[in-house]
Amino acid sequence: MSEVKRPPxxxxxxxxxDAARKTFAADGFAGATIDAIAAAAGFTKGAVYSNFGSKDELFLALLDQQIQRRAELLANVSSAPSADAGTMATAVGDALMQAVRDNLDYHVLFLEYLLRATRDPAVRKKFVDHRRAVLAQARDAVKANWEPSTNLPIESVAQLVVALTNGFAIEEIVAPGSVPAHLIADVLKPLAGNNRDPRRR
Known part of the structure; x- marks a missing residue:
């Protein structure tokens, strides 16, 4: 009998x-169990615990995954040639809006976990650390591609982008399709100044 090859x-x-995201989306963070996640993934509960110590670690890993995907999205958008900062702001805003609509289940989970973090100091600390990573990602994206035309610091513009994304996600959860597709871009364009020359990066 040939030996069954274990996946990397x-x-x-x-x-x-992937199984955790689907299970959380279906049952909520509180209702999801490690047993259900393991079954959905096709592994034993021990396999889950050997990779993630708890449900909280699983969620934070999903958050890391979202951060990485948004970073890749922004990098792909910003790597395209752009004639001016307004064009770049439009591309970034439209990409972020589409990402919100494509990941509403994640944003529902995010809101549920946010409530958990407000009630548990230990969870809050880890959650805050991850939120700092999100803001740092947004700050780096803004800094790399725009010179904001306002007196707002780069950090404030980045925080505005994150807040817009989260706020529009809530509106889309409550009433799908209620947020105009180009609204994030319309807000960002007045803040955009001279686009940076990619050769200077």
């Missing part, structure tokens, strides 16, 4: 994360 650890983690 990276594949195991990806399958568990």
């Amino acid at each position: 650890r990276s594949e195991v983690r990806e399958r568990i994360l």
